[in-house]
Amino acid sequence: xxxxxxxxxxxxxxxxxxxxxxxxxxxxxxxxxxxxxxxxxxxxxxxxxxxxxxxxxxxxxxxxxxxxxxxxxxxxxxxxxxxxxxxxxxxxxxxxxxxxxxxxxxxxxxxxxxxxxxxxxxxxxxxxxxxxxxxxxxxxxxxxxxxxxxxxxxxxxxxxxxxxxxxxxxxxxxxxxxxxxxxxxxxxxxxxxxxxxxxxxxxxxxxxxxxxxxxxxxxxxxxxxxxxxxxxxxxxxxxxxxxxxxxxxxxxxxxxxxxxxxxxxxxxxxxxxxxxxxxxxxxxxxxxxxxxxxxxxxxxxxxxxxxxxxx
Amino acid sequence: xxxxxxxxxxxxxxxxxxxxxxxxxxxxxxxxxxxxxxxxxxxxxxxxxxxxxxxxxxxxxxxxxxxxxxxxxxxxxxxxxxxxxxxxxxxxxxxxxxxxxxxxxxxxxxxxxxxxxxxxxxxxxxxxxxxxxxxxxxxxxxxxxxxxxxxxxxxxxxxxxxxxxxxxxxxxxxxxxxxxxxxxxxxxxxxxxxxxxxxxxxxxxxxxxxxxxxxxxxxxxxxxxxxxxxxxxxxxxxxxxxxxxxxxxxxxxxxxxxxxxxxxxxxxxxxxxxxxxxxxxxxxxxxxxxxxxxxxxxxxxxxxxxxxxxxxxxxxxxxxxxxxxxxxxxxx
Numbered sequence: 001x002x003x004x005x006x007x008x009x010x011x012x013x014x015x016x017x018x019x020x021x022x023x024x025x026x027x028x029x030x031x032x033x034x035x036x037x038x039x040x041x042x043x044x045x046x047x048x049x050x051x052x053x054x055x056x057x058x059x060x061x062x063x064x065x066x067x068x069x070x071x072x073x074x075x076x077x078x079x080x081x082x083x084x085x086x087x088x089x090x091x092x093x094x095x096x097x098x099x100x101x102x103x104x105x106x107x108x109x110x111x112x113x114x115x116x117x118x119x120x121x122x123x124x125x126x127x128x129x130x131x132x133x134x135x136x137x138x139x140x141x142x143x144x145x146x147x148x149x150x151x152x153x154x155x156x157x158x159x160x161x162x163x164x165x166x167x168x169x170x171x172x173x174x175x176x177x178x179x180x181x182x183x184x185x186x187x188x189x190x191x192x193x194x195x196x197x198x199x200x201x202x203x204x205x206x207x208x209x210x211x212x213x214x215x216x217x218x219x220x221x222x223x224x225x226x227x228x229x230x231x232x233x234x235x236x237x238x239x240x241x242x243x244x245x246x247x248x249x250x251x252x253x254x255x256x257x258x259x260x261x262x263x264x265x266x267x268x269x270x271x272x273x274x275x276x277x278x279x280x281x282x283x284x285x286x287x288x289x290x291x292x293x294x295x296x297x298x299x300x301x302x303x304x305x306x307x308x309x310x311x
Numbered sequence: 312x313x314x315x316x317x318x319x320x321x322x323x324x325x326x327x328x329x330x331x332x333x334x335x336x337x338x339x340x341x342x343x344x345x346x347x348x349x350x351x352x353x354x355x356x357x358x359x360x361x362x363x364x365x366x367x368x369x370x371x372x373x374x375x376x377x378x379x380x381x382x383x384x385x386x387x388x389x390x391x392x393x394x395x396x397x398x399x400x401x402x403x404x405x406x407x408x409x410x411x412x413x414x415x416x417x418x419x420x421x422x423x424x425x426x427x428x429x430x431x432x433x434x435x436x437x438x439x440x441x442x443x444x445x446x447x448x449x450x451x452x453x454x455x456x457x458x459x460x461x462x463x464x465x466x467x468x469x470x471x472x473x474x475x476x477x478x479x480x481x482x483x484x485x486x487x488x489x490x491x492x493x494x495x496x497x498x499x500x501x502x503x504x505x506x507x508x509x510x511x512x513x514x515x516x517x518x519x520x521x522x523x524x525x526x527x528x529x530x531x532x533x534x535x536x537x538x539x540x541x542x543x544x545x546x547x548x549x550x551x552x553x554x555x556x557x558x559x560x561x562x563x564x565x566x567x568x569x570x571x572x573x574x575x576x577x578x579x580x581x582x583x584x585x586x587x588x589x590x591x592x593x594x595x596x597x598x599x600x601x602x603x604x605x606x607x608x609x610x611x612x613x614x615x616x617x618x619x620x621x622x623x624x625x626x627x628x629x630x631x632x633x634x635x636x637x638x639x640x641x642x643x
Contacts (some may be wrong), residue, residue, distance in 0.1 A: 106524055146339050149580040149626060151618045156601050158347065158611060161603050162354045241463065247467050248585040263467075270473060270589075274481045281477075284470035292465040 018080035041300015047293025054101055062098035063172040066260040069093040071115040081278055088278035090268055096279060100286045102260035107290065110177045110261075111243035117181025119235050120240075122188025127219045129189065130196030141193065155182055160254040166298040172256040176249055180242050191234055195227035229305045234246065240291045247287050262287045329627065336623050340616075347615045348390050351608045376615075379404070393612070402616070403609035405602075411613040414598075419617060422583055422594030425513055430576055432514075433521035440522075441529025442561060448534060456526065463523020469585035472516045474588070479512065486512055488590075513590045517579065524575055525568070534565035566633065573629025577622045 035041050064070055071077055072093025081088045087096035129140035132287065156179045163175055165166025208222055249255050250263025262283035352386050381389045394500030396403060402411035415624055444456045480488035487509055595614055602610040
C-alpha cells in the first residue's frame with residue numbers, strides 16, 4: 001500500500017518535471033509566436049535567408065566565375081544592363097551580376113565570421129569582468145572601455161594595409177574578418193558584464209556556488225545561457241554593422257583584391273561613373289538590402305525576445 | 312571655513328570627474344599611439360620610403376635623415392623619442408618633408424566643418440520627427456518615418472554620396488562632384504559660394520545618416536517613457552498634452568540619447584575616411600587614407616593620435632552634458 005503511494009508520488013514528480021521542461025522549451029515557442037506577428041521582422045528573416053542562400057550557392061548560380069574579365073574577350077565590356085548581363089558589365093569586362101552574387105558570399109563570410117569572433121571574445125571578457133570582483137575585473141572593464149573609445153576604422157585600415165604588404169600575405173578576406181572581430185567585441189562585453197551583474201546574485205547561482213561548482217563552471221554553464229537573448233539581438237545588429245564596414249574597407253582599397261566583394265566592385269566603378277552608372281549602383285543596392293535585412297531581423301528579435309514587452 | 316552648498320558639491324564633483332577622465336585618457340592614448348607606432352613601423356623605415364623619391368642622395372644627407380628618424384635605435388627608443396617630441400608639440404616630419412603638426416590644424420577644421428553642422432541639423436530635425444513618430448505609433452506617417460530612417464542607417468554612407476554625385480553632378484550638373492581640395496579656407500569673397508557648393512552634398516548625406524540613427528533612438532525612448540505611470544498621472548491631472556510631452560516625457564527620453572549622440576559623433580568621425588574619400592573632401596579621414604596608402608609613417612601616427620584625442624574630448628563633453636540634463640547622475 002505504502003509502496004503504491006510512493007509510486008504515485010514518483011509519477012507526479014515525473015509529470016511535474018516533464019511539464020516544467022515543456023514550459024522551458026515553450027519560451028522559444030512564445031518568442032516565435034511573437035516574432036511571427038511582426039511583419040518587419042519576418043521580412044528581415046526572409047531577406048537574410050535569401051542572401052544566405054545566394055552566398056551558399058553563388059558558385060553555381062553565377063554565370064561567370066569570380067573576378068573574371070571574360071566579357072572583355074567576348075567584346076562586351078562596359079555594356080549597360082541587358083538580358084545576357086542583367087546588371088551590365090564594367091569597363092574592365094566584369095559581369096556585375098555575377099560579381100554581386102559572389103560578393104554576397106564574401107561579405108556574409110566576413111560579416112558573420114567577424115561577429116562570431118567578436119561574440120566569443122566579448123562573452124569571455126565581459127563574463128569574467130562581471131563575475132570577478134577584484135582588480136582583474138576592473139582591468140578587463142577598462143580594456144573594454146579602451147576598445148570602445150579608440151577610432152576603430154582608421155586602425156583597422158592601417159592594420160589591413162600593413163599586414164597585407166608586410167607581415168602576413170595570402171590571408172585574403174579572413175584577415176579583414178579577424179581584424180573586425182578583434183576590434184569589435186566591446187559592445188558585446190558590456191552587455192555580457194551588465195547581464196551578469198544582475199544575474200550573479202540570483203538564488204540558483206548562489207545554490208550552485210554552495211554546491212562547490214567552480215567559477216568557470218558557474219559562468220559558462222549557469223550564467224551564459226541566461227544572458228544569451230540580449231547577445232543574440234546585438235550580434236544580429238553587429239552582423240549588419242560588420243557588413244557595412246567590410247564594404248567600406250574594400251571600397252577604400254584595403255580589402256582583398258582577389259576575392260569578390262561588393263565594396264571592390266563599387267570602387268572599380270567610380271572611375272567611369274559618368275557613363276557606366278550600373279557598376280557602382282547594383283553592388284551598393286545589394287549591400288543596402290543585406291544590411292537592411294539583418295537590421296530588421298535584429299529589431300524583430302529584440303521585440304520578440306524582450307520579456308518586458310511579453311503579454 | 313568653506314560653506315558646502317549644493318552647488319559647491321556639484322562643481323567639486325565635476326572637477327574630480329574631469330580629472331579622472333583625463334587620467335583615463337592617458338592609458339588609452341598610450342595604447343593607441345604604441346599600437347599605431349609599432350604597426351606602421353613594421354611596414355618599413357622612413358628612409359627607404361624617402362629614397363624612393365630621391366634617387367641619388369648624397370651620403371651626408373642620408374646620414375642626417377637617419378639621425379633625424381633615429382633609424383639605428385630599437386623601436387621602443389624611437390617611440391620614446393616620438394613621445395618626447397610630442398610633449399613639445401612636434402609630431403615629426405612627414406615623408407614629403409613638411410611638419411606633420413602644421414598640417415593637422417586645417418585638416419581638423421575641414422573635418423569639423425562637415426561633422427558639426429551635420430550633427431546640429433540632425434538634432435534639430437530629428438527631435439520633433441522622433442517625438443511625432445512615437446506619439447503616432449503605427450500610423451501611416453510613423454511607418455514612413457521609420458522606413459525612411461531604416462534605409463538611412465542600413466546604407467553605406469559613401470555609396471549614397473556616390474549616387475548623389477551621379478545624379479546631381481554628372482547628369483544634372485548642378486553641383487561640383489569633388490575637388491574641394493583646391494579651395495583655400497576663405498569664408499568670404501568669391502570662394503565662399505564655391506565652398507558652400509562643395510559642402511552641400513556631403514553635408515546632406517551625413518545629415519541624413521545621422522538623422523536616421525537619431526530618429527530611431529528618440530522614437531524608441533519616447534515609446535518607453537510614454538508607457539510610464541507619471542505620464543499617465545500628469546495627463547490625469549489635466550496638464551496640456553504639450554506640457555506632458557515636451558516637459559515631462561522628453562526630458563526623460565533624451566538622457567540616453569545624449570550619450571549615444573556623443574558616440575555617434577565619434578563613430579562618424581571614425582567613419583569619415585569613406586565619406587570624405589567619396590567626395591575628395593580634404594579632411595582628416597581623406598588624408599588618413601592617402602597617408603596609409605603611401606605608408607607615410609609620421610603622418611599616419613599623427614592623424615591617428617589627433618583623431619583619438621578628438622574622440623576622447625567628445626566623450627568627456629558628452630558625459631558633462633549628461634550630468635547637466637539628468638540631475639540624478641552624479642559624476643565622480
